[in-house]
Amino acid sequence: MSTWLTLLAVAAVTFLLRGSFIVFADPHKFPHALRQALQLVPAAVLAAIVAPGLASPEGPVDLSPHNLRLVAGLVALAAAARIRHPLAPIAAGMASLWLLQGSIG
């Protein structure tokens, strides 16, 4: 498969997945359990993306304080819970990581 064909196929698949229910299905016919499950999607998927980024930045899981990204990420989580502004965790997390890296390396 040529590179261009691969890229177009990826684009087509991402569009079809995004459009799956919005464009091609009638949500009023969804069963109750499905609707309930869907409400849990954001929390579950986002946590599944965040966890490895904090706990295993270099491959193996590292839950020790030597894992600077885990420490900085916990600071960011606390900041996000306290300050309801989307920039709070980004600023707190980056500042923490830079400080930790500077003080150690």
Place this chain on the structure above:
Amino acid sequence: MRSQREEFAAGAREISPMIVGMVPFGLVAGVAATASGLTPAQGIALSVLSFSGIAQLIVCQLLAAKSPGIVVVAAGSIVSLRFAMYSAAVSPHLAHLDRRWRALLAFLMTDQSFAMTTARFSAPGDRSLRHWHTLGASLTLYLAWQAVVIAGVVVGAQVPARWSLDFAVVLTFIALLVPAVRTRADLAAAIVAAATALVAAGLPYRLSLVAASLAGIAAGMAIERSRRRRGRNE
């Protein structure tokens, strides 16, 4: 009730803090396209047509590793499966729109605009013009994303690694995650999904993302069900 233009402007304004966190992500995605051997035109086409940072990064990683096209497409599909879940979650809000509108909003949907759309539609009041809010947020993010990715493609790998800018990608997802946890069921879903993602990290092609999401959803539904059963007994 806000007018179309006010909804659009509010969407654009409310998504704009997310752009700051997205800048490093977009730069990384642009740099990865160049590093994987794509031509600048191919790197930009991938971004303009698929508009998904995670899918773009996976595709670039696999192309750099000379994976066969079918594997690249399969991996891109797996990391994009969450879009089908998002699609199902927002579709009731958009069901009154014609097909062109729905196709446009579907094409532009991202983790960020999904979170913003569910938040906007759950506010009380008249909902008939709120798709303009989604459009304002999604289109702003789309244009900003493309600008940043193109900058990444052009500058290439000149950002020093010790800045750890890729960490901002994770932080952006934390900014989305925390407001999404509203109930005890949400909290259970998040904790179980996070734990499963770590335990299942060895699965190939980021299947751990799918496994963890499903485990989290199942846990949240179990909490929800036991809560309702207790409520009935009291």
